[in-house]
Amino acid sequence: MGTIKLRKWDSAEHLKTDEDMALYLEACLEEGGDDAAFIARALGNIARAKGMTQLARETGLGRESLYKALSGEGNPSFATILKVVSALGIKLHAEVAPN
Numbered sequence: 001m002g003t004i005k006l007r008k009w010d011s012a013e014h015l016k017t018d019e020d021m022a023l024y025l026e027a028c029l030e031e032g033g034d035d036a037a038f039i040a041r042a043l044g045n046i047a048r049a050k051g052m053t054q055l056a057r058e059t060g061l062g063r064e065s066l067y068k069a070l071s072g073e074g075n076p077s078f079a080t081i082l083k084v085v086s087a088l089g090i091k092l093h094a095e096v097a098p099n
Contacts, residue, residue: 011042015049022090037072043084044070050088058087 015021025042032038047055047070056063061080069076070084085092 011045012048015046018089021046021049025090040070040076041072046088055087059083
């Protein structure tokens with residue numbers, strides 16, 4: 001019997017379409033609640049799926065600083081988040097939360 005090799009799950013590998021990415025972010029927003037690091041990490045996964053170099057070009061931000069900001073370890077400004085979301089082609093919207 002052969003050896004089984006395991007590797008770490010990478011969400012970015014499974015985000016193939018723009019719809020996949022939008023649905024993934026929506027699910028993360030619901031699951032993550034007010035955990036900013038969780039949401040930043042989700043955006044980082046989407047960014048890696050789309051291509052971090054292209055995202056850096058479109059946002060005008062450095063690739064390395066994007067990796068750090070969207071790793072869940074960084075603390076990106078809201079302006080950075082808005083630039084990233086816009087460059088990723090994702091639209092944020094608001095709705096009334098249930099009581």
